[in-house]
Amino acid sequence: MTTVPAASARRPANSALRRFLRAPSALIGLGLLALLVIGAVFAPQIAPQNPFDLAAIDVLDARMMPGSVSSGGDITYLLGTDGQGRDLFSAILYGLRTSLTVGVGSALLAGLIGILLGLIAAWSGGFIDALIMRLVDLIMSLPSILIALLMLALLGRGIGNVVLTLVLLEWAYYARTARAQALVERKRDYFEAARGLGLPTSRILLRHVLPNCLPPLLVIAALQVARAITLEATLSFLGLGAPVTQPSLGLLIANGFQFMLSGEYWISFFPGLTLLAAIVAINLVGDRLREVLDPRALK
Amino acid sequence: MTAPLLEVRNLRTRFRTDRGDLDAVRDVSFTLRAGETLGLVGESGSGKSVTGFSIMGLIDLPGRIIGGEILFRGQDLTKLDEEAMRRLRGNRIAMVFQDPMMTLNPVLRISTQMIETVRAHESVDEATARVRARDLLGAMGIPSPEARLDAYPHQLSGGMRQRVAIAIALINKPDLIIADEPTTALDVSIQAQILAEVQQLTRESGTALLWITHDLSVIAGIADEIAVMYAGRIVEQGSIDAVLDQPSHPYTAGLIGSLPGASTPGSMLVQIPGTTPDMVDPPLGCAFGPRCARRDDACERQPAFTESAHRLRCFHPLSGPASTAEVSA
Numbered sequence: 001m002t003t004v005p006a007a008s009a010r011r012p013a014n015s016a017l018r019r020f021l022r023a024p025s026a027l028i029g030l031g032l033l034a035l036l037v038i039g040a041v042f043a044p045q046i047a048p049q050n051p052f053d054l055a056a057i058d059v060l061d062a063r064m065m066p067g068s069v070s071s072g073g074d075i076t077y078l079l080g081t082d083g084q085g086r087d088l089f090s091a092i093l094y095g096l097r098t099s100l101t102v103g104v105g106s107a108l109l110a111g112l113i114g115i116l117l118g119l120i121a122a123w124s125g126g127f128i129d130a131l132i133m134r135l136v137d138l139i140m141s142l143p144s145i146l147i148a149l150l151m152l153a154l155l156g157r158g159i160g161n162v163v164l165t166l167v168l169l170e171w172a173y174y175a176r177t178a179r180a181q182a183l184v185e186r187k188r189d190y191f192e193a194a195r196g197l198g199l200p201t202s203r204i205l206l207r208h209v210l211p212n213c214l215p216p217l218l219v220i221a222a223l224q225v226a227r228a229i230t231l232e233a234t235l236s237f238l239g240l241g242a243p244v245t246q247p248s249l250g251l252l253i254a255n256g257f258q259f260m261l262s263g264e265y266w267i268s269f270f271p272g273l274t275l276l277a278a279i280v281a282i283n284l285v286g287d288r289l290r291e292v293l294d295p296r297a298l299k
Numbered sequence: 300m301t302a303p304l305l306e307v308r309n310l311r312t313r314f315r316t317d318r319g320d321l322d323a324v325r326d327v328s329f330t331l332r333a334g335e336t337l338g339l340v341g342e343s344g345s346g347k348s349v350t351g352f353s354i355m356g357l358i359d360l361p362g363r364i365i366g367g368e369i370l371f372r373g374q375d376l377t378k379l380d381e382e383a384m385r386r387l388r389g390n391r392i393a394m395v396f397q398d399p400m401m402t403l404n405p406v407l408r409i410s411t412q413m414i415e416t417v418r419a420h421e422s423v424d425e426a427t428a429r430v431r432a433r434d435l436l437g438a439m440g441i442p443s444p445e446a447r448l449d450a451y452p453h454q455l456s457g458g459m460r461q462r463v464a465i466a467i468a469l470i471n472k473p474d475l476i477i478a479d480e481p482t483t484a485l486d487v488s489i490q491a492q493i494l495a496e497v498q499q500l501t502r503e504s505g506t507a508l509l510w511i512t513h514d515l516s517v518i519a520g521i522a523d524e525i526a527v528m529y530a531g532r533i534v535e536q537g538s539i540d541a542v543l544d545q546p547s548h549p550y551t552a553g554l555i556g557s558l559p560g561a562s563t564p565g566s567m568l569v570q571i572p573g574t575t576p577d578m579v580d581p582p583l584g585c586a587f588g589p590r591c592a593r594r595d596d597a598c599e600r601q602p603a604f605t606e607s608a609h610r611l612r613c614f615h616p617l618s619g620p621a622s623t624a625e626v627s628a
Contacts, residue, residue: 189401197389
């Protein structure tokens with residue numbers, strides 16, 4: 001019957017969730033991600049040491065092997081210590097916190113700006129559309145790391161500046177997809193019907209068009225979080241991202257880099273492993289989201 | 300005689316295409332009084348839907364209205380700006396579209412879509428709007444309307460959805476409803492129910508109805524007057540009885556003759572020979588000429604629309620007054 005395509009194309013959210021969880025890779029990704037997020041959120045409660053509190057750090061404990069006990073005897077350094085005698089496990093939890101905040105924060109902000117600009121482009125067409133989309137082309141055609149280095153060289157390091165830079169790089173991906181989706185939705189009858197009801201333009205765009213555009217945008221958001229975390233780690237590794245006082249995973253990797261060849265591998269290795277785990281988990285979730293939300297991928 | 304609610308005068312709507320300009324509506328005029336129902340009949344591409352969209356001000360580029368007036372309560376809609384037009388749409392003039400599967404937003408509840416339509420035009424609180432929505436769903440013959448309000452469109456059947464779409468169109472008590480083939484996608488029994496309900500509701504509220512369809516049997520049941528369109532022009536217009544019982548234009552006669560019920564069982568179905576003209580490059584004279592058995596040299600010119608109760612655009616009608624004048628355009 002004619003009802004079938006319309007009904008199966010848009011299922012209620014709970015059935016989408018059930019389908020999402022059917023894949024083992026998605027379950028692993030989601031579990032891993034949950035573990036990392038809990039670690040980051042409850043870092044102050046979980047971490048045996050506050051890595052930012054210089055008084056708590058003993059330089060005598062520098063570069064101790066994983067599993068060593070501190071000279072004070074009160075802390076077991078599960079993952080060893082770094083060059084300053086900081087507990088790596090604690091530093092990683094706090095670093096993860098910074099990395100995830102930057103990643104999620106920039107992805108959300110970029111999403112907000114990008115989606116809005118994409119909808120405006122699709123709605124207005126003509127000059128405004130061309131202007132926004134050429135800006136998108138410009139940003140997508142330049143290497144991200146180059147723009148990021150330039151921006152941070154100008155702005156200076158700091159979490160806020162990193163987020164700003166990432167937003168500048170990421171909004172274009174949302175804008176392009178939002179515009180393409182909105183142009184498709186524009187052709188649908190409900191759009192014409194909403195206009196026929198005399199609804200205000202803003203309402204048609206935000207309440208009618210936007211929800212219908214969301215599935216692919218959610219996928220992009222997930223993947224952009226991973227991309228932002230990687231980029232932030234790269235920038236911090238190069239010494240342009242997070243400040244020394246608020247080390248992210250990238251900065252932790254950079255700090256341990258000099259000790260790699262002298263055998264103290266753990267100082268870089270464990271932050272690197274955590275970064276890898278976070279990226280893999282987010283990508284697994286993102287890929288599964290795409291499979292579930294994209295009707296074409298179901299065929 | 301009261302002043303007409305809607306008066307369309309010499310409407311022309313043009314679409315720019317790669318092959319050249321396409322005049323989908325060329326010189327359409329009709330009037331509609333409050334409470335009246337006009338059936339606009341024609342086959343696909345005759346310009347009937349474009350006429351409806353032109354009145355709604357929903358013609359988007361590459362199309363635009365290039366001439367004529369659309370007087371709604373004395374006000375020319377072609378001269379209104381977008382914001383003034385928006386305030387009329389869904390409020391004083393509402394539209395019901397062909398496919399009920401597609402015209403309701405799949406991700407919004409029925410209640411959201413009905414309430415927002417009320418609140419886009421009137422400052423009432425949500426509870427009041429909700430009550431109005433529920434009552435109207437009930438009046439449209441929807442069982443347990445309160446529960447249906449919280450449903451999503453895909454949870455309703457096709458007939459239900461079209462009832463909802465019609466209820467949304469009716470909710471602000473418009474003066475005019477333009478219905479663009481709203482029952483075409485439904486099966487015949489549902490179609491009959493919905494027609495009866497629409498007829499009753501519009502009659503109670505004095506709402507005028509412009510019913511666009513290709514289905515003469517639907518028109519026969521609902522309209523007071525009928526206008527037959529061919530190639531962007533109205534070729535015959537008159538009271539439903541006059542036109543259906545005594546069609547004067549060869550095209551109208553052909554349409555009625557090609558209804559399956561009109562031929563005797565066992566015989567071949569009657570059809571009008573030929574195809575509709577290419578609208579980018581239409582015939583200079585009577586557009587139906589190439590398909591018409593009564594054509595002669597006179598038909599190389601464009602016949603004028605006669606001024607009478609039963610109006611006609613033909614030099615050689617089957618009955619009634621012939622169009623003796625020629626249109627210059």
